[in-house]
Amino acid sequence: MTTPDTNSLPSNYDFAATEAEWYPRWSERGVFTASAARAAHREPFVIVLPPPNVTAVLHMGHGLNSTVQDVLIRWRRMAGDEALWVPGTDHAGIATQNVVEKQLAAEGHTRFDLGREPFVERVEQFVAQTGGEILHQLKSLGSSADWTRTAYTFSPGLSVAVREAFVRLWERGLVYKGHRVIHWCPRCGTSLSDEEAEFTETAGKLYHIRYLLADDASQSITVATTRPETMLGDVAVAVNADDARYTPFVGRELLLPITAVRIPVIADSYTDPTFGSGAVKITPAHDANDFDVGKRHALTMPVIIDADGIVREVELAAGRVPPSLAGLDRFVARDRIVELLTAEGALVKVEPHQHNVRHCYRCDTVVEPRLSDQWFVHMQPLAEKALAVLRSGQLRILPERWEAVYVNWLEGIRDWNISRQIWWGHRIPVWYCDACDSTAERSTPIVSRDPVLFCPTCGGAVRQDEDVLDTWFSSWLWPFSTLGWPDRNSADLKAFYPGDVLVTAPEILFFWVSRMVMAGCWFLDATPFHTVYLHGTVRDMQHRKMSKSLGNGIDPLDVVRLYGADALRWTMVAGLGLGVDVMLDPDDLEKSFAPGRNFCTKLWNIGRFLLSRVGTEHVDPIGVLAPEALTAADAWILDRLDQAIADCDAALGPPRPSFRGAWTEVEKGRGLRLSEYAEAARRFVWNELADWYLESVKPRLATEGADREVARAVLAHAFDGALRLLHPMVPFITEALWQQLPQTPHPALLATAAWPKERITRVLSGDAFEYTRETVQAIRKVRAEYNVQPGTWVDAVLVASGTIATVLEAQIETIGVIARGRVTVVQVAPAGLASRIVLANGVELVVPLAGMIDVAKERQRLDGEIAQLDKQLTALDGRLANEKFTAKAPPELVDAERAKAEEWRSRLAQLTAKLKALGE
């Protein structure tokens, strides 16, 4: 009967052993390695991994991010694309430098003790030893990235790309050196871009300070500021020219408190008369807006806070910082100045003030606006291209609402400060010749792709710019620098650029995503991907972002150890609505990850059943089965498989724009519904294949003969389809099970097996099986109501005639096996006490249950059903009686509603008759 269980699976799924077995096998067989040559005759499908920082440790955000990418890559790989997932790391300038500086601090040193060269060597050592560990951790999640192409933003190759990009932008006049107020982190000792200086809502104070008129101490102007220490650098007070309160003051002079420095009152439209006192102190060296005012009025720009955040006379500030304040930290100086102002009677009032203060995104220090020389990229021409590809549909962003954010940012784009005053990073490819610069009028920097050793003009010594580039200046080239750019002949670049999908979190839409689009459009004239998929953030149950400092994180490696990689992936994908945050409870891993583990267990048990009952001998391919040999259940499950394939395809795809590389309006919002994909696949394998088909097929498998072969074939085929559909999501367990299938010749690995396709023609409808399902459910309901023990078989009589009777007749054995009943089909309902249920198709189910029937219970059930149906029918009749409805609603709908009303009416009559019979 059953096949000897020579190949039977262990009763418990050993995920650890399976993961350890299959990842290396895939890897050794080169499954993950894409080929530029093959891409010539297959569609390439390319994703670049958002490179984690070299110093990063894997957290749930990476788990979510890489799972999404791996699902897409594995899906497309099976679908026949040349799938390439490029992994790598980011050297992360400031972040990495901070880590090493902390190490040095623990040893009692600063980077300045070491000096630049040794410090950089030290960081390199550190990166070589512990860097990139995160990539190995990604492997334990099953990530099928092409490790042969692992990249690093600071590798020699990518450094070439960085210099090339800088020089090209310089040649087009888009890179320039500017003297202006930028965001400065006094702790990191470097400038930051606008995006790197993050706003934090802060409870601060608003200080109102009185400035007396220089020639008439009886008159004054009061200004308000959140940073009173900056008054030392004030060079003017600005009022609006139309503000009658102040027009008499314009042109006169005020005395700064404490220092008695004389400053003018000026008129400038920047001042809003309705805000505060309508008069604004102007500190051009320490506020970006004030800087603009200062430039307009050609004011001096005294610098009174140095690079370390210490108050002192740095530049053009002679006589502005009293000795008692010099050398103080800016916040200490603030308190001291408030004391001095109070003593002088210049402090009018202090109010609590809620405002946003910029903080360094790497160390959270309050950012100091500071006047300095920096390198900038003029972004506007690049932004135009990035806007154009979105508008033309060559690029889409999902969820679509982010497109507005993207557009808004690009339309108001500001120049990008790309120079950093740190040591870890790409040195700016600019050299200076001090001799020429000092003698000639020429002060043009020497910008070069290659190192400059001598001054091209005088042949003398040159020195390289001390600054390094913003780490994002290398990241923004990632989609093509990793493929060999600027080498136009690179096979990878030709084969795999532009790529397809970028998967990341919305936080770095500006930092990275939009800049990659700009770089791709600018340097290669094509958007680097056609789809940006912005997934949500992993949060805890209080909706707080998971973070090290809050201690609310979950280590994905713990989850892999306890539940398996597939369980983790399942949880990530199944809960992943488009762009929706993922809530996980760090204190209850069981709650979050048990569903994934349970799903794997279920799958495993289906596999065990299959192997023990279907055996390992050859099964027929589904195509050779004669249509008439198929049972209703066979036809049904094959239908369901087709539907599952269609649902999965619709949830995931289309993989790329189907027409000329641009999304149509219809297509644009489609696809990447990972949770829908998961649900469609789960429903098929669990609710359809396991719950119904498997149960129905048991007796057929137990009896030798032609029908057993049909059942074996259909079962094997359906399970094969299920495994293929599930593989991108839960690759390990599906591969392990698939290897055991007694299937017709197949490729050696599920990872490279073909993604399933719907049958072209449906030979037989599976609808008849719905009768079985409904009947079984009705019998089960009766059994549950009367508490019939599972081992007890009940009599079940189906009252039907005509074709329905014939259809039911063919399925009585199946119904009986699943519902544990002796089923018969008759024309006339048997008399006597019984539980009677009217099925949707009008068939009456009679379960006699001799001696057990409770009349009250039966009446109660019928009463309930009648009441419910009556209510619905009344509502429906009301709708049909409404002439406006019948006149205006689509005729098909009206017809359908009429038919439904008839059906309900007849059912109601049947139920009422049953109730009456009970009462007599």
Added chain:
RNA sequence: GGGUCGUUAGCUCAGUUGGUUAGAGCGCCACGUUGACAUCGUGGAGGUCACAAGUUCGAGUCUUGUACGACCCA
């Protein structure tokens, strides 16, 4: 201050152009170890779709407003 999004079952969320009796997972209740599966099975309870008005024959779905919450930007 400007903008975007959300509010559907106890919890986390689906619900695609308005049209059956609004769904899933988890949780809950009852019964159960039947030769794949108790990490499971079977049956069940549970929702005035935040609130108010409007458009419509018809609104969870469209419009406006209100409340609460979240995020982004300045």
